Amino acid sequence: MSSVLVIDDEAGMRRTLQIALEKEGFEVVSCGRGEDIQRVFAHKPIDIVITDLRMEPMSGLDVLRAVKQRSPGTEVILMTAFGAVDSAVEAMRLGAFDYITKPFLANELVAKVRKALEKKALTTEVQNLRREVQSTYAAESIITASPAMQAVLAQVRQIAPMPLTVLITGETGTGKSLIAHLIHYASRSAAGRLISVNCAAVPEPLLESELFGHEKGAFTGAIYSRKGLFEEAHRGTLLLDEIGSLPANLQSKLLGVLHDRELRRVGSNRVIPVDVRIIAATNSNLEQAVARGTFRQDLYYRLNVARIHLVPLRDRREDIEPCAYSFLAEMSRRRGKCYQFSREAVKLLAAHDYPGNLRELQNAIEWAVAICPGDIIEPTHLPEAMREAIPRGSGTPDPRGTLDRHEHELIARAVIEHHGNLAEAARALGIGRTTLWRKMRDYGIRK
Template sequence: MRRILVIDDKDLMRESLADTLQGSGHAVIACASGEEGVKAVSVNNFDLVITDLKMPKMSGIDVVKALRKIDPDVPVVVITAYATIATAVAAMKEGAFDYIQKPFKADALDVIVKKAFELVDLRRENEYLRGELKDRLSEEFVLGNSSAMAGVARLIEKAATSPATVLITGGSGTGKELVARALHFRGPRRSKPFVAVNCAALSSGVLESELFGHERGAFTSATEQRKGRFEVADGGTILLDEVSEMDDELQAKLLRVLQEKTFERVGSNTPITVDVRVVATTNRDLPRAVAEGSFREDLYYRLNVININVPPLQERLEDVEPLAMHFLKKSGSQIKLAPDALHVLMEYSWPGNVRELENIIERAVVLSSSEVITAADIASGLGGVYSSAGRLEALVRKAPLEELERFVIEERLKQLGWHQEKTAKSLSIGVRTLRDKIKKWDLKKNP
């Protein structure tokens, strides 16, 4: 239920407004003066304030000014007579959301109220999403104990406040786009658009139109004018993901944008000037591409003013555990990770980097048959890449003796179909000893 404050010194008008709004399902508080209304806002939260413009002592404009200081996000609608429309416009300049002219019908009031609530919802959603993204970025980047990622975090903090172009390098799945978003949302452009374009996913002609826009009739399917991503990102940041996949012609046009901050839409000769910070990513060796002639040297130097390299996960294995715990938390599940499962994660080479780790944890959470993710759950997700032999070798090299013993017993049980007598005999131990160890480690036969 929405909360609306009505301020009017006329009893009949105030009561009529309150009745109408309550009849529409809103919770209404009515005040007979501007002073009383301002005091109400200072101690309560409202979704909308409706105030008369002409009141003794404190006018509607005074109310608007006071409310901007107390709660700048609450929309204010002023009620005005025909002779005071100019004053109502003045109130809007002071921050009022809209005005409604007396006399008015309930339908007209309902339209303005709905418009005001749409604004309230939009603001709240925007605030929520920005908060979520800020929290996510902060959380992602405090994860990890490696000195390599600490260096990346320091570079982000320094580069975020700079307008310089940034080239983010690293393998697929290392988190390059996350770095780009952190640069934007931790810098002075955070309130402006962040626009990402995947250069590898579009053909050359489509990518040019996507980046710079086009005029109506520029090509067969151009039935209307369309802004490009550079225009949409004006004032903010544009991410050129996998920039190395651009062809020579587009590389030249991008170089001009970086040098002159201008471009033309496809099918137009009119220059458009923008203020955009450019961040690019690549998983290729760009210096080698420059040497081979597939990437412009001048564009490379324009992009590579600041370089942030995101190391592969196999070079920072100390980050595997905190990342795995983060992904478990992110899943919303109460499931835990067994020590032997963590050993498997630590011994894997992670060719798919952080993205692969997240997928493995997500899969294990969904498919695990207990409240604990075991080594078997993890190894099955890694397929044939991580064999029992490989796991045994890892355990021999690093795991405590008890972990090695558990592995051998669990593998032998599987091989012999969980026949305890045969398993005990093959291991030269008693059946009771085997049962004690099964109970101790909570070993279970997978269905």
């Protein structure tokens, strides 16, 4: 039940208000002097204070100051005599929610009290959400025991405060979105919004107006003008996820916007300035896409200013167990239970290869918890894909696979760096042109 404190030196007024407010279902306390508020607040939390303005020796303004100091979340409504507009204005400046001029009808006051309660509820909700978001994306939310990820976190700390464009690469589920949030919340744009758009998920014809907005009548069905995500992210961060899927015409438009720091909505000539930090993420190989000619090289260079690469979980096996325990602790907290892994379950988790990386690990544990009748997670509770795995004891990656990956990347980079000139690229790599050409064919790299 919401609690209201009424302060007025006239006993008749106090009684009238008390009856009117109690009838509306509020819990009402009243007192005749401002000096009493400390005693009342010590006794119980108060949601709304309704106070007379003209009182001696403590005035309504004094009450307002004291309430805001003691309990900033409490809203204050002042009752003023007709003509005391100056004091009412001063009261609003000091943080009063509203004022009401005497004489008034009980209904008018009740309406104001309800509005004040709504504002209070919203403020509390926003505070809770903000706290939740900040703790989700605080650096502590990243669990890692691997040197590779420690280096990534150091890199995040270094580049977050600078307004650089960042390109985050890594397989699906390696934590690219998580890192993008970390960067945003550690940056100077943290007060602005972080807006994510998945370039692969939005159908191509919609993507342009989604990103850049459109003017009324720009195309059939454009009944209203609409801001694009660039404008929504003004003074904040725009995360362009799956940037490798951006269609060619939008690659050019994006390049122009990044270059000029301004945009035009679809169907408009009006120039709108853009102040947005860009983070691009991709799980595909952009160097290869550039070499193949499906991704603009100049856009690649503009995005690849600061580069963060997240290695797959199977190449940082020391992260598996700490993350598994952390995910299990989170599920335990959510379900109010205390789950544990059996030793065999830990062995299976540690031996798996995780093509879906941390997301796969997280889903596996969520699944296990859902089907586990007790609180010990056994191998039978883990997804089938994991149970089939033959524990490998150590986790040595296949050396040939790793070598191939490195060679592949070296070749793609050389081709890009020499703008597709194979003779120069081959010379830089120290191999013959025919060899280079054959390797490009084997790796599916085409000029």
